[in-house]
Amino acid sequence: MNVRTDIIKPPKQDIFQSGKFRSIVVQSIVMFLVVAFLGWIVSNTATNMKANGISHGFGFLSETSMFDIGYLPFIDHTAAHTYINAFFVGLLNTILVAVLGIFLATIIGFLVGVGRLSDNWLVSRFCGFYIEALRNIPLLLQIFFWYHAVLRILPRAKNSINFNDHFLLNLKGLFLSRPVPENGFNYLLLAGLFSIIVIIIIYLWSKKRQNLTGKQFPILYFSLAILIIPFVIISFIYNFPITLEQPVLKGFNFKGGIRLIPELVALLLALSLYTAAFIAENVRSGILAISKGQKEAASAVGLTQGQILRLIIIPQAMRVIIPPLTSQYLNLTKNSSLAVAIAYPDLVHVFAGTALMQTGQAVEILFMTMSVYLSLSLTISLLMNWYNSVMALKDR
Amino acid sequence: MEKKQIIEKRKPPIASIGTIGWIKGNLFSTWYNSLFTLLGIYILYSIIPPIVQWGIIDAVWSGEDRTVCEWYDENKVKYRAGACWLYIKVWFNFFSYGFYPDAEQWRVNLTFIILAISIALFFIPNFKKKHYIGIFLFVGYPIIAFFLLSGNETLGLHHIPTHKWGGAFLTLLLGGIGIVFALPLGIVLALGRRSQLPVVRALCIMFIEFWRGIPLITVLFFASVMFPLFVPQGVDIDTLLRCIVGLTIFGGAYMAEVVRGGLQALPKGQYEAAQAVGLGYWRMMGLIIMPQALRIVIPGIVNTFIGLFKDTTLVAIISLMDLLLAVFTSQANPDWMGFPFEGYIFIAMCYWIFCFSLSRYSLRVENKLMVAHQR
Structure with a gap:
């Protein structure tokens, strides 16, 4: 038998047809266009700044x-x-x-989100109304509403809304009592720190013991006792080393205590109520995402309602909730820049507003402002990703 | 043997069916639920009657000037009726069109009527050739709208400079242009982000993450302060155009992430099958991948659009006369000062109706897609 043994050579590939060559060409063209565009912008900016007599560099900062x-x-x-x-x-x-x-929005959001799922018809409707009403109205309008419409009809300082002299609300803002450390406060701090360390040790030990023997330890009561008893004893010895400095009316305004200006109060109210509506929806969908079987299985093995919520529902729901929660935190941080609309002295108002107007150095100032927001976003993302990895399902 | 008898049918206990059963089950099932219910009823009782009294019963709906809403008696004591809806009525034209001249307002109306008709045709279920309407909306319509609104002397339309555009018209315009340009930009960026070419991918990731990481207000500052520096001297870019560019880039970055979600959700088999039948990159994307990916993310696109639409209020901060600033401007008018609540409620209602109906639409599409997916 005669078998042909000469090998069929692959057809010689055209260099212009090869994928590698094309990808290099395309990328070079894209790179060239981008660099050329940026170069054009930079040169234009330089000429314009020179022509308008705008100085450059970061010397203005000092x-x-x-x-x-x-x-x-x-x-x-x-x-x-x-x-x-x-x-x-x-x-x-x-x-x-x-x-x-973020603190306020998380609390309100979780409460409303759980309330939306309540079996009480009125509560669930109420929360639904809250969510739909606030989500669909622009945040800027809500900030203006709280600042110009609500906080403007508050009483003057003389007849402010007063709770127990520790919490006063009037046209000039919100006044709170300030805790002032007295002699012996350091011991209190020390005791608190010590208690926390002891609680962590007991927690780890009890968890280990439960894994080994299945016996549970009433950790909550012990922790409370460890926290409270030293506190009470030291307070007794040093005659309660914290006093509250109350805001006192002097002339037309209050002195002492903590003052939150109306701009801050309005901004906080608007931001946290608005973001809470979104967080509530995330919480609701997170809880709904858990299959019913989980709850039924948990009650079948004899867990109580509280235990089901704490050990079965919340840990699983958190996995669904955390990623959208992160983006809500990011949104809140970025939205805080709307402060400029009501002149709360935040970064955008003070720096990208007033300082920019005075120096005219738009490039440097906007560059710094944007960098700050980018790094804030990055920080929150990193923190939440870390928390997410802690809560994530551990595959074995 | 005992004789077995069928027991007569009995009605369920009265406390478990009907209104009483519903009330017991949904309002007073446990002691804390009862507490919540009572608290809720009390809150409703203390909020609703005053609002109805102020907003409807005591409200002023017609009249000439503010004296019907607010007046002084001979002792200079101020009296006030309920809500002064007359204020909205008087300023309604300004709230709708801003400073757009009265004689030319038909042009704005015509622009929106064309849009409404095209969108209505788009949603007729059995209407064929929908893609023509889609192309018209994204390509032809913006050109027509530009000539109608801005004017062109050869067409016999007076030129109306953009600083006269305002009110709800401007808000809708900003939102509309935002979506028309942000969606294509988002698609391009999303494709770039999933590209095999490392340089393109890196550039797209940087671009997307940069614009998503900064607040819109800095983008608008950027647009109003920096853009004039970027272009050669002597070139003057319209403020409105600068804002639109800023909004588009900002919206495009968010849209890119939504589209990317759709691209990632498609099974790999779709890509492989398209390549197996010999489609190149662009035809694979255009004919197989994008139609499916965009369908999945319609709810996401609508939600991003709602966000962008609400965010257009921020242009008020750099003094573009949108609906929000139009209402504010009217409140600075000495003849009509002092009705902030009415103004806020009016703006809130406008935005709420628009955004809520859109969000319901996106919810419906989502449910429909879910059903189609399960089949």
Whole structure:
């Protein structure tokens, strides 16, 4: 038999047809276009800035700013301070409103989301109304509503809404009593720290024991006891080392205590109520995502209602809730920039607003402002991703 | 043997059926539910009657000027009726069109009528050739709308500069343009993000994450302060156009993530099958992948659009006369100062009706898709 043994060569490939070549060409073209576009923008910007006499560089940051900032819970700022100081004031005010807003929105959102699923018809309707009403109205309008319509009809300082002299609400803002540490407060702090460490140790031990023997340990009561007993004893010895500094009316305004300006109160109310409506929907869908079998299986093995909620429902629901919750936190932080509309001295208002108007250095200032928001977003994402990985299903 | 007898049918106990049964089951099932119910009833009782009294019974619906809403007696004591809806009525034209000249307002109306008809045709279930309408809406319509609104002397339409555009018209325009341009941009970015080419992918990821990471207000500041620096000297870009570019880029970045979700949700088999029958990249995407991916994410697209529509209010901060700023401007008018609640309620109702109906629509599509998916 004669078998042909000469090997059929693959057809010689045209270099222009090969995928690798094309991908390199396409990418080079894209890269070239992008670089050319950016170069065009940069050169235009440089010419324009020169023509308009705008200075550049970050030298302006150490110059003295010519404006005051009224609300400074953390650091001072007067006309004599530098622009970089104004930047930090704005940054801290932004972080303040974001952190408080996230805290409030989470609490309200979880309550409303659970309420939406309540078997009480009235409660569930009420929560549904809340969600649908607030989700579909622009946030900016809500901020204006709280600031211009609601907080403007509050009484003057003299006849403010008063709860027990520790919580006063009037046209000038919200005044709260401030806890002031007295002699012996350090011992209290120390005791608290010590208690927490002991509780963590007991918790770890009890978990280990439960894994080994199945016996449960009444950890909640023990933790409460460990927290409260030293606190009571030390308070007794040092005659309660915390006093509350009450806000006192002096002239037309209150002195002392903690003051939240109306801008902050309006912004916080609007941001947290608005975001809470979205969080509530996430919470609801998270709880609904758990199959009924989980609940039934849990009651079949004899868990109580509270245990089912704490051990079965919430841990599983959290896995569904966390990713959308993260994006709501990000939204809240970015939305806090709407502060500029009611002149709450946040980063955008103080820095991208007033400082930009005065120096005219738009490029540097907007670059810094955007970087701040990008890093805030990144930080929240990282934190929430870490929390997500803690809560995630552990595959074996 | 005992004789077995069928027991007569009995009615269920009265407390478990009908209204009483419903009330017991849904309002007073446990002691804390009863507590919540009573609290809720009390809250409703204390809120609803005053609102009805203020907003409907005592409200002023017609009249000439503010004296019918608010007046002084001989001792200079101020009296006030309920809600002054007359204020909305008087300013309604301004709230709708801003400073657009009265004689030319038919052009705005015509633009929206064309849009309404095309959209209505789009939703007729048995209407064929829907893709022509789609192409018209995304390509032909913006051109027609531009000439109608801005005007062109050769067509005999007076030029109306954009700073006269305003009110609800401007809000709808911003939202509409936002979606018309943001969706294509989003599709391109999403394809780029899933591209095999590392440079394209990296550029798209950077672009998307940058715009998603910063607040819209900084984007608008960027658009109003930085854009003029970016273009050669002497070129003047309209403020409205700058805002639209900013909104489009911002919306496009969010849209890209939605579209990417749809692309990821498609099973790999679809890509492989398309390649197996010999389709190239663009035909595979255009004929097989995109039609399916976009269908899945219609709810996401609508929700992003709702978000973008609500966010158009931010242009008020850089002084574009949208609905929000139009109402604010009217409140600064000395003849009509002092009716903030009426103004807020009016804007809120406008946005609420629009956004709520859109969100219901997206919910319906979602349910329909879910049913189709399960079949």
